[in-house]
Amino acid sequence: MARSINHNAHTGALPDFRNLGILLRILLISNGIAMLAAMLQVNAVREWPNQFTGNAVLVEPFLLLSLLVLALLNDVLHRMTYAAGMALVMLVELVLAGAMCLVAREFFWEAQPDLLRLLLIVALTTGMLLIYFDLRGRALSPAIAEARLQALQARIRPHFLFNSMNAVLSLVRQEPRRAETALEDLAGLFRALMADNRELAPLAQEVELCRQYLALEQLRLGERLQVEWHVDKMPADALIPPLALQPLLENAVYHGIEPSETPGVVSINIYAVRDRLHAVLRNPYRAEGNHHAGNKMALSNIRERLLLHFDVAAELTARVGDNVYEVRISMPYVRAPKP
Amino acid sequence: MTTRLRVLIVDDEAPARNRMRDLLSDVGNAIAVDVAGEAAGGREALRFVENETVDVVLLDVQMPGMNGIEVAQHLQKLDPAPAVIFTTAYDTYAIRAFELHATDYLLKPIRAARLQEALLRAKNIPAASLESLGQLQQEPRKCLSAAERGKVHLIPVEDVVFLRAELKYVTVRTAAREYLIEESLTRLEQEFESAFVRVHRNCLVARSAIRGFERAGADAGEGPWQVVLAGIEERIPVSRRQQHVVRELSRQ
Numbered sequence: 088m089a090r091s092i093n094h095n096a097h098t099g100a101l102p103d104f105r106n107l108g109i110l111l112r113i114l115l116i117s118n119g120i121a122m123l124a125a126m127l128q129v130n131a132v133r134e135w136p137n138q139f140t141g142n143a144v145l146v147e148p149f150l151l152l153s154l155l156v157l158a159l160l161n162d163v164l165h166r167m168t169y170a171a172g173m174a175l176v177m178l179v180e181l182v183l184a185g186a187m188c189l190v191a192r193e194f195f196w197e198a199q200p201d202l203l204r205l206l207l208i209v210a211l212t213t214g215m216l217l218i219y220f221d222l223r224g225r226a227l228s229p230a231i232a233e234a235r236l237q238a239l240q241a242r243i244r245p246h247f248l249f250n251s252m253n254a255v256l257s258l259v260r261q262e263p264r265r266a267e268t269a270l271e272d273l274a275g276l277f278r279a280l281m282a283d284n285r286e287l288a289p290l291a292q293e294v295e296l297c298r299q300y301l302a303l304e305q306l307r308l309g310e311r312l313q314v315e316w317h318v319d320k321m322p323a324d325a326l327i328p329p330l331a332l333q334p335l336l337e338n339a340v341y342h343g344i345e346p347s348e349t350p351g352v353v354s355i356n357i358y359a360v361r362d363r364l365h366a367v368l369r370n371p372y373r374a375e376g377n378h379h380a381g382n383k384m385a386l387s388n389i390r391e392r393l394l395l396h397f398d399v400a401a402e403l404t405a406r407v408g409d410n411v412y413e414v415r416i417s418m419p420y421v422r423a424p425k426p
Numbered sequence: 427m428t429t430r431l432r433v434l435i436v437d438d439e440a441p442a443r444n445r446m447r448d449l450l451s452d453v454g455n456a457i458a459v460d461v462a463g464e465a466a467g468g469r470e471a472l473r474f475v476e477n478e479t480v481d482v483v484l485l486d487v488q489m490p491g492m493n494g495i496e497v498a499q500h501l502q503k504l505d506p507a508p509a510v511i512f513t514t515a516y517d518t519y520a521i522r523a524f525e526l527h528a529t530d531y532l533l534k535p536i537r538a539a540r541l542q543e544a545l546l547r548a549k550n551i552p553a554a555s556l557e558s559l560g561q562l563q564q565e566p567r568k569c570l571s572a573a574e575r576g577k578v579h580l581i582p583v584e585d586v587v588f589l590r591a592e593l594k595y596v597t598v599r600t601a602a603r604e605y606l607i608e609e610s611l612t613r614l615e616q617e618f619e620s621a622f623v624r625v626h627r628n629c630l631v632a633r634s635a636i637r638g639f640e641r642a643g644a645d646a647g648e649g650p651w652q653v654v655l656a657g658i659e660e661r662i663p664v665s666r667r668q669q670h671v672v673r674e675l676s677r678q
Contacts, residue, residue: 249515253534257445
């Protein structure tokens, strides 16, 4: 199955039978099926609640007993392979159903339940639930979320790439040394873009990447692009999600500098206050004559990654001030482990 | 006498202009070209062609201020108009449009061989029509242009008070003077819909220039409406069919 295609993808696993959410889901779905079954058994709607209550005498004890046994077996089940685990769950359910049926016949059941019919119902319901949990596991699989994020990250504006290549080509003959530096910067940028960017990375590394990127842009835009760094209070040991800043600078240049005939300033301010890390990026903003309206890709991508790493503890806000566009990131100050 | 091709390079990025110079010298063996000059923007390019004749303009599409498409539109007012070859790094929209209108374009980084082909063709191909350039234009022009004594005169759209269709031309009125341009009033109305409003079958006035409305004639109160405009004495009559404009604009 998925395992043989990609070891990163979701490899089936049984749900955690001690997780309250899982238990609730099993109860809700099983009772839903019981209600449906009751509906099928009766001819008039008003007989439905009676029928359901009647069935419940058998269904509810069985359900509760099943959950109890599965919760007890949880560790054993998770030590087995997925296939063996599923088989054991199925076996447990069938044995329990058989036992319940015999007990009921012996003691208080008026209408004798048909054993085979009961076993079939239990087998089908158990199978459906197992399939449901498998699908749910796949949908939530972090491997899938990560793959999507990586795909998003890999997007660099082709506009930037081709213009930079053109600028480098212009240097090759007259200023070979500057051309070399530019190509090294370009290589650095692409290495970062194509790296495995799932783990937090040193802030200093991201800042270096931003410098390389801005050097390339300055190569072609010259004096039109002015950069102000405010990083004296930047903590040296902070970790941030990789590529949290560079795409924002790319936006700043594309929307704030390129469409303007007059030079503009892009400013980057990074500092830590107690246990929070802040980054503020500003670029000139003109309502009119802006490049193609909004590229929100970068913003939502970074927001999504901040969420993945820090959940609600991080935030990214963008606002338009007096001819200035400002993006503000605030996140927990995570320190790199001391070497 | 062999005719040498005079080329003007227009690009807002200095390295891109340098690169184009290198390429032009590379193709120099196969085709006789002279770099007539360089311009870092659309307005600079149009100033340049006032004093110099050029055969081919290599024109970057994405430039701040005035984009390449608009520059090309103004260049067409010249007689004879230079051939225009667009250059662009990456712009899927523009490329599709160029293909559609068979306009010549080069993709950056440009190859010498492609440049040579385009220059050879430029010698023989008639200049792009104003019509097709108009369709390439995605946003309203920043300037109108009038040809006067072999030069192109740029009229910033924000200076225009009204546009009035005459027999064959459209009169462009600014506070300072009038110009004649060869365009259709209907096209102008579509292009500048947000900045101008039609008050008469033959007249568009700038919304920002409207100071008010008054009744014409001696016995005030009954005559037809007229628009009072900033910067000029002349009043523009509002036609019967456009009376609703008076109501809409007076309410604001």
